[in-house]
Amino acid sequence: xxxxxxxxxxxxxxxxxxxxxxxxxxxxxxxxxxxxxxxxxxxxxxxxxxxxxxxxxxxxxxxxxxxxxxxxxxxxxxxxxxxxxxxxxxxxxxxxxxxxxxxxxxxxxxxxxxxxxxxxxxxxxxxxxxxxxxxxxxxxxxxxxxxxxxxxxxxxxxxxxxxxxxxxxxxxxxxxxxxxxxxxxxxxxxxxxxxxxxxxxxxxxxxxxxxxxxxxxxxxxxxxxxxxxxxxxxxxxxxxxxxxxxxxxxxxxxxxxxxxxxxxxxxxxxxxxxxxx
Numbered sequence: 262x263x264x265x266x267x268x269x270x271x272x273x274x275x276x277x278x279x280x281x282x283x284x285x286x287x288x289x290x291x292x293x294x295x296x297x298x299x300x301x302x303x304x305x306x307x308x309x310x311x312x313x314x315x316x317x318x319x320x321x322x323x324x325x326x327x328x329x330x331x332x333x334x335x336x337x338x339x340x341x342x343x344x345x346x347x348x349x350x351x352x353x354x355x356x357x358x359x360x361x362x363x364x365x366x367x368x369x370x371x372x373x374x375x376x377x378x379x380x381x382x383x384x385x386x387x388x389x390x391x392x393x394x395x396x397x398x399x400x401x402x403x404x405x406x407x408x409x410x411x412x413x414x415x416x417x418x419x420x421x422x423x424x425x426x427x428x429x430x431x432x433x434x435x436x437x438x439x440x441x442x443x444x445x446x447x448x449x450x451x452x453x454x455x456x457x458x459x460x461x462x463x464x465x466x467x468x469x470x471x472x473x474x475x476x477x478x479x480x481x482x483x484x485x486x487x488x489x490x491x492x493x494x495x496x497x498x499x500x501x502x503x504x505x506x507x508x509x510x511x512x513x514x515x516x517x518x519x520x521x522x523x524x525x526x527x528x529x530x531x532x533x534x535x536x537x538x
Contacts (some may be wrong), residue, residue: 264528265514267496272513277495278468279323283533284463286323289481290522292330292337294474295500298519299439301409303332304395308341309519311395312354315526319421320347321535325462328354329451331436331443331477333399334367354401354438355477356454357446370446373431377403377444380427388423402433402445413440413459438475439504452480459488472498472522475505480509498525 264280267273268530269287273365290296299407304351320326326349330337334353338344351360358367381396393409394416394430404426407416417440422515428444434442451473459469471481485495499512500522509515516525 262326262524262528262531264532265319265525267277268490269513271489271494272496275468275470275489275513277416278466278494279470279496279529280532280536285462287325287327287459287462287465287467287471288319288529289327289329289458289471291451291473291478291481291500292328292341294487294502295521295522296328296341296438297474299408299502301398302475303404304393306340311520311523312383313342315523315530316343316346316349319526319530319533320349322530323348324464325350325458326345326410327377327452327455327458329356329471329481331355331399331402331404331438331445333401334358334365336399338447350458352441352454354399354445354449354460355451356449357401362436367401371441372433373433373445374401374403376431376510377427377433381405381444383403384423384427385420386407388420388447390420394420397441399443399445400411402436403483404438404441404443406441408440417442433519436477438477439502445474450480451478452484453480455484456488459484459493463493467493469493469495471495472500472516472525474500474518476506476507477506482508493536498522 328351334351397404407413410416433448482497487493499508500513
């Protein structure tokens with residue numbers, strides 16, 4: 262399978278560096294919408310067929326595999342069967358949780374999360390949220406999904422202001438996404454999480470890849486661009502969809518959703534193996 266060609270010189274440089282020096286490469290991925298298809302009920306999400314197997318094959322070839330997700334780390338591990346992958350780090354709740362070698366470390370949950378948990382059902386009733394709007398309790402954050410509503414986008418728009426007001430009272434931040442609004446603790450995002458990971462693994466020939474699909478991945482795209490400006494080659498990959506155009510406009514490489522990401526993993530492994538002789 263041929264390796265896709267980035268549309269930027271920056272991305273091409275990073276991809277070439279990854280293939281040439283894979284042992285120093287940091288390959289990082291969002292989970293939902295990137296490694297796993299978006300589904301109506303987030304509890305039904307699972308890694309796209311073949312993705313976990315490709316991660317298993319890539320793991321011994323590269324410096325670090327990292328998953329950075331808004332989900333709890335253990336949930337992403339379960340849904341992606343990621344505990345079968347060596348040399349993988351899973352950062353949950355946008356980097357607040359760290360899963361590695363079967364253990365999770367995380368700070369305490371701020372009291373604002375309990376406030377949101379208590380008040381959110383009443384807020385949805387008062388806002389007359391339509392049938393199909395659902396609350397996802399992630400433990401350290403809560404998300405409101407409108408994907409199953411009759412008009413998901415209108416339902417999301419109607420909830421933006423009251424949810425932002427609740428988040429402000431609770432001392433939390435609002436994280437918009439694909440037909441979802443999440444209320445979560447501040448102080449960490451995917452860009453900061455990626456920066457910390459790269460700092461732990463930076464070497465003479467380090468290069469970085471980050472793949473995502475949603476607005477919450479923009480801070481990671483920003484981090485890759487800053488790293489590239491500072492001399493560490495980086496490539497941003499958009500797992501494309503018809504729901505979010507912003508990432509596609511920013512990305513060095515756009516692939517066709519999780520199937521395209523799976524194909525990229527295969528092509529990258531094959532190029533690395535061929536380059537090694």
